[in-house]
Amino acid sequence: MSARRTNGREPADAGAARRSGDASRTRRAGRIRRAFKAAFDAGAYIADDGKAEIRVCAGTACHASGRAALRTAIDKALADRGLTDKVAVVETGCHGFCEEGPIVVVRPQGLFYPRLTPKDVDEIIATSVVSDGIVERLLYKDPATGEPVAHEAEIPFYKLQERVVLALNGKIDPYSIDDYLAHGGYAALARVLEDDDPMAVIDEVEAAGLRGRGGAGFPAGRKWRFCRGNPGDVHYIICNADEGDPGAFMDRSVLEGNPHSVIEGMTIAAFAIGAQSGPVEGYVYVRHEYPFAVQRLRAALTQARERGLLGEDILGSGFSFDIRINQGAGAFVCGESTALTASIEGHRGMPRGKHIRTVAQGLWGQPTNLNNVETYANVPWIVNHGAEAFAARGTATSKGTKIFSLTGKVVNGGLIEVPMGATLRHVIFDIGGGMLPGREFKAVQLGGPSGGCLPAALLDDPIDFESLMAAGSMMGSGGMVVVDDTTCMVDFVKFFLKFTAEESCGKCVPCRIGSQRLLEILERISDGEGTLDDLERLETLSEDIIEGSLCQLGGSAPNPVLSALRYFRDEIEAHIVEHRCPARVCRPLIQYTIDPDACTGCHVCFAACPTDAISGERKQAHVIDQKLCIKCDTCRQVCKFDAIPVVDARPALAEGRQR
Amino acid sequence: MRRRSRGGTATEPRGSALYEVLKGIDFERRELLDKPRGVGLFDLVKDKGGSYRCYACTLCERTCPVDCIEIDYCPEFEELPFDLEAERAAALATLPGESCGANSACVVGEQPAGFVPEIDMKKFDAVVAGIRSGTGLVQALHSTQEAYGYLPRVALENIAGEMGLPLSRVFGVASFYGQFRLVPVGKHVIDVCMGTACHVAGAPLVVEAFSQELEIPVGGTTPDGLFTLQTVNCVGSCALAPVVRLGDDETIGRVGPNEARRLVRRLRKAEVPA
Numbered sequence: 001m002s003a004r005r006t007n008g009r010e011p012a013d014a015g016a017a018r019r020s021g022d023a024s025r026t027r028r029a030g031r032i033r034r035a036f037k038a039a040f041d042a043g044a045y046i047a048d049d050g051k052a053e054i055r056v057c058a059g060t061a062c063h064a065s066g067r068a069a070l071r072t073a074i075d076k077a078l079a080d081r082g083l084t085d086k087v088a089v090v091e092t093g094c095h096g097f098c099e100e101g102p103i104v105v106v107r108p109q110g111l112f113y114p115r116l117t118p119k120d121v122d123e124i125i126a127t128s129v130v131s132d133g134i135v136e137r138l139l140y141k142d143p144a145t146g147e148p149v150a151h152e153a154e155i156p157f158y159k160l161q162e163r164v165v166l167a168l169n170g171k172i173d174p175y176s177i178d179d180y181l182a183h184g185g186y187a188a189l190a191r192v193l194e195d196d197d198p199m200a201v202i203d204e205v206e207a208a209g210l211r212g213r214g215g216a217g218f219p220a221g222r223k224w225r226f227c228r229g230n231p232g233d234v235h236y237i238i239c240n241a242d243e244g245d246p247g248a249f250m251d252r253s254v255l256e257g258n259p260h261s262v263i264e265g266m267t268i269a270a271f272a273i274g275a276q277s278g279p280v281e282g283y284v285y286v287r288h289e290y291p292f293a294v295q296r297l298r299a300a301l302t303q304a305r306e307r308g309l310l311g312e313d314i315l316g317s318g319f320s321f322d323i324r325i326n327q328g329a330g331a332f333v334c335g336e337s338t339a340l341t342a343s344i345e346g347h348r349g350m351p352r353g354k355h356i357r358t359v360a361q362g363l364w365g366q367p368t369n370l371n372n373v374e375t376y377a378n379v380p381w382i383v384n385h386g387a388e389a390f391a392a393r394g395t396a397t398s399k400g401t402k403i404f405s406l407t408g409k410v411v412n413g414g415l416i417e418v419p420m421g422a423t424l425r426h427v428i429f430d431i432g433g434g435m436l437p438g439r440e441f442k443a444v445q446l447g448g449p450s451g452g453c454l455p456a457a458l459l460d461d462p463i464d465f466e467s468l469m470a471a472g473s474m475m476g477s478g479g480m481v482v483v484d485d486t487t488c489m490v491d492f493v494k495f496f497l498k499f500t501a502e503e504s505c506g507k508c509v510p511c512r513i514g515s516q517r518l519l520e521i522l523e524r525i526s527d528g529e530g531t532l533d534d535l536e537r538l539e540t541l542s543e544d545i546i547e548g549s550l551c552q553l554g555g556s557a558p559n560p561v562l563s564a565l566r567y568f569r570d571e572i573e574a575h576i577v578e579h580r581c582p583a584r585v586c587r588p589l590i591q592y593t594i595d596p597d598a599c600t601g602c603h604v605c606f607a608a609c610p611t612d613a614i615s616g617e618r619k620q621a622h623v624i625d626q627k628l629c630i631k632c633d634t635c636r637q638v639c640k641f642d643a644i645p646v647v648d649a650r651p652a653l654a655e656g657r658q659r
Numbered sequence: 660m661r662r663r664s665r666g667g668t669a670t671e672p673r674g675s676a677l678y679e680v681l682k683g684i685d686f687e688r689r690e691l692l693d694k695p696r697g698v699g700l701f702d703l704v705k706d707k708g709g710s711y712r713c714y715a716c717t718l719c720e721r722t723c724p725v726d727c728i729e730i731d732y733c734p735e736f737e738e739l740p741f742d743l744e745a746e747r748a749a750a751l752a753t754l755p756g757e758s759c760g761a762n763s764a765c766v767v768g769e770q771p772a773g774f775v776p777e778i779d780m781k782k783f784d785a786v787v788a789g790i791r792s793g794t795g796l797v798q799a800l801h802s803t804q805e806a807y808g809y810l811p812r813v814a815l816e817n818i819a820g821e822m823g824l825p826l827s828r829v830f831g832v833a834s835f836y837g838q839f840r841l842v843p844v845g846k847h848v849i850d851v852c853m854g855t856a857c858h859v860a861g862a863p864l865v866v867e868a869f870s871q872e873l874e875i876p877v878g879g880t881t882p883d884g885l886f887t888l889q890t891v892n893c894v895g896s897c898a899l900a901p902v903v904r905l906g907d908d909e910t911i912g913r914v915g916p917n918e919a920r921r922l923v924r925r926l927r928k929a930e931v932p933a
């Protein structure tokens with residue numbers, strides 16, 4: 001077990017008052033310790049003894065890039081060599097480097113093989129498993145230097161991260177509680193139960209400065225205290241795994257890769273909130289779009305119950321707590337606390353007013369504590385290492401680390417965990433590897449549909465709750481989408497508005513109709529038919545929506561618009577004044593053409609065009625019939641010679657206006 | 660920031676209405692007018708005979724997005740023409756659609772014409788078992804959809820019966836959530852991810868390509884019952900954007916419009932033996 005805390009917070013006289021019960025406390029503690037050891041020993045876990053092991057990433061993304069076929073090939077190759085019993089194949093959760101999937105790590109050397117296909121398997125087994133070699137051709141190549149990197153730990157993407165919540169992701173088998181226990185799992189829970197002091201747990205979490213990772217950043221310890229202070233027949237502990245931000249997947253990865261850490265965190269929270277006061281029950285609200293996460297969580301819950309780490313009388317401590325899984329059904333607004341509880345209760349997921357807080361009357365009218373997946377996953381670490389160690393990372397107001405899911409036009413897409421306060425540049429360029437070759441950074445969008453787009457000028461800003469808010473964006477749940485000069489800001493903002501307009505629950509007129517109107521104005525602009533008055537209209541309408549919305553879906557829906565108006569006004573105005581889309585995305589303003597000098601007449605685009613708009617003889621320059629072209633982008637994507645530039649549709653008009 | 664001019668339609672508040680409608684708003688100081696979008700004060704309308712038309716149906720209390728209306732007993736009127744508390748309790752307990760007596764026919768449409776598969780009620784047993792074990796309505800709808808691929812009307816009726824809920828309520832929940840389908844799906848369900856990462860990588864072009872190749876709009880099913888085209892908001896494989904999911908199990912990454920068309924052609928070919 002990990003080292004004890006030394007920052008004894010307990011007042012001296014409280015200790016004295018308790019002394020009378022000391023004997024029974026010692027007995028209880030002993031009982032818990034024995035129960036915990038028994039839970040540990042019940043497993044068949046064989047400690048890391050340097051044996052050969054192949055770890056295959058079985059996260060959602062690697063599954064999509066072909067891990068099933070890979071696994072079959074590995075099993076077959078091992079069987080062919082008679083190694084099935086000698087080499088363990090472990091399926092892990094997401095390693096966070098999904099861009100490079102499917103990922104295989106060969107142990108004990110820790111060799112990292114990305115983007116494998118079944119064809120490569122035999123060679124890897126022959127070279128790296130049977131003997132101690134390295135298949136250089138299959139190694140990850142550092143895009144910056146072009147040098148191959150053999151070991152997972154040396155890859156810049158991993159090396160520069162500080163993984164706390166993700167520490168065990170990709171290292172342990174999510175289906176094995178033994179693996180988690182062997183890596184120090186559930187020790188924090190056992191300790192908390194032994195100490196038997198719920199208030200101390202709350203104090204610790206509050207002192208650590210842990211703030212909610214689901215969006216608003218409310219201090220978790222304070223929320224727990226409020227919840228504990230509210231009387232009820234039962235206290236509910238809910239984990240928000242709805243992960244509604246489209247383009248974010250850290251909660252998915254934590255649940256898939258290390259489900260027990262969330263269960264342990266929730267159980268500690270349940271103890272802190274409900275122990276010695278009344279019954280507590282737990283729910284995990286998971287998106288239905290994450291079937292693997294649900295499967296693994298379900299298996300983990302069963303295992304935890306079998307070992308006495310969940311359910312009745314946990315580890316013989318007298319404290320009982322169990323967790324149920326509730327699946328969402330594809331409604332973004334259900335991530336909002338009151339909509340989420342309504343959804344569990346079997347209603348339409350519509351938020352209600354917040355004059356009655358969820359901590360007082362939440363699920364079924366009982367005091368309810370709702371936290372995000374990542375928030376709970378931080379809790380065991382805090383208990384194990386103490387508040388000070390946690391607060392040592394981060395900034396004055398934002399403590400600890402945060403996971404970001406970096407996607408979009410970057411080289412290394414994936415999960416990045418860094419201390420709060422790291423700069424955007426560090427995350428996007430140092431860890432994320434920067435922009436794709438030949439492209440220029442334009443904006444980074446944080447906080448999903450509620451957030452805003454930040455321009456290059458703010459790249460050196462630290463990432464913490466306050467700084468992002470001041471810049472007109474927000475932390476949100478940690479989605480970070482990077483776009484380059486090929487993304488049009490009008491189109492990008494239109495996308496978010498379309499999303500919120502569709503996802504608005506419809507209760508408030510400003511949100512339901514206002515977001516639709518915002519979208520219509522933006523559509524007008526992207527069609528080249530906007531006016532400068534529209535910009536002002538966007539601003540005032542945005543203000544109205546923010547003020548007249550009940551929940552933060554409507555309350556933050558205009559953020560993408562406002563941030564685009566603040567940082568990318570030129571680009572929006574180009575659509576209006578010059579009838580030009582600088583990024584060449586907005587269809588009415590662009591045209592596909594073939595550059596006769598670059599075209600080799602390879603005929604590929606000819607075959608791919610769905611409307612037969614392209615004509616030309618082999619080995620002759622081709623041409624596009626503008627009347628037939630529907631601007632589907634297919635030809636540009638298939639052309640291997642970059643011979644299809646997209647140009648302004650109305651250059652003459654644009655020039656005329658410019659003058 | 661620029662503010663709207665003050666709403667000019669305010670009428671004089673009439674002090675003692677039968678019900679104090681706007682709790683928390685100071686009528687004397689007319690605070691409502693200082694709110695940016697205040698268009699006036701709420702008032703209860705009287706009919707020619709001078710009595711209030713409000714029926715205390717509590718609909719406004721239930722729908723107000725910011726819960727600013729509370730319908731209360733007003734002590735100034737000693738004798739009420741009806742038992743207010745009872746009326747109020749009854750009205751609040753009534754679910755929308757329940758009281759119309761028409762069995763919610765207005766909201767729950769008849770079975771769509773066209774391609775309708777046979778409904779095997781044996782498969783419904785699992786749903787009933789779930790409901791009896793205490794899973795909620797949303798979970799019951801999930802297991803129904805798992806069994807049939809969509810939510811057949813007869814299943815919704817049975818769920819309503821099993822759970823003791825009005826059909827309108829079951830339908831209301833089913834239609835709220837994006838994942839539930841009220842019409843049958845084709846053999847191959849194509850879900851195109853429209854999350855942020857996929858959008859940036861060109862997902863709109865991919866949906867369009869599918870839509871053109873299949874000649875159906877998003878949400879539609881081909882007349883031969885082979886394909887259904889849907890969109891989904893992020894399946895968590897953003898690093899492989901644009902992502903397409905085929906059925907429940909197969910996820911395909913890095914799909915462009917050209918790959919989309921070829922995928923459809925390949926699936927079609929596999930269906931029609933040459």
Ligand SMILES: Cc1cc2nc3c(=O)[nH]c(=O)nc-3n(C[C@H](O)[C@H](O)[C@H](O)COP(=O)(O)O)c2cc1C
Pocket residue numbers: 211212213214215216217218220240241242243244245332333334335336337370371372373375477551552553
């Ligand atoms: C429209 C809307 C969607 C939300 N979606 C999520 C979500 O997907 N996941 C999440 O953890 N929190 C989400 N939240 C925030 C939650 O309401 C809540 O603040 C959070 O789960 C609390 O947990 P935390 O304090 O640990 O962050 C959403 C909020 C709103 C208004």
Ligand code: SF4
Pocket residue numbers: 333350351503504505506507508509511512549550551552553554555724
């Ligand atoms: S702001 Fe929008 S999503 Fe939130 S309650 Fe109002 S209508 Fe529903």
Ligand code: SF4
Pocket residue numbers: 594598599600601602603604605606621622638639640641642643644
């Ligand atoms: S694909 Fe490119 S090079 Fe080939 S014919 Fe078309 S434009 Fe010319």
Ligand code: SF4
Pocket residue numbers: 592608609610611612613614624628629630631632633634635636
């Ligand atoms: S953009 Fe599409 S329709 Fe137009 S020429 Fe290219 S492939 Fe054909």
Ligand code: FES
Pocket residue numbers: 057058059060061062063093094095096097098099101102103
């Ligand atoms: S799913 Fe394999 S690295 Fe993310």
Ligand code: FES
Pocket residue numbers: 246247248852853854855856857858892893894895896897898900901902
């Ligand atoms: S945005 Fe498409 S998978 Fe996440």
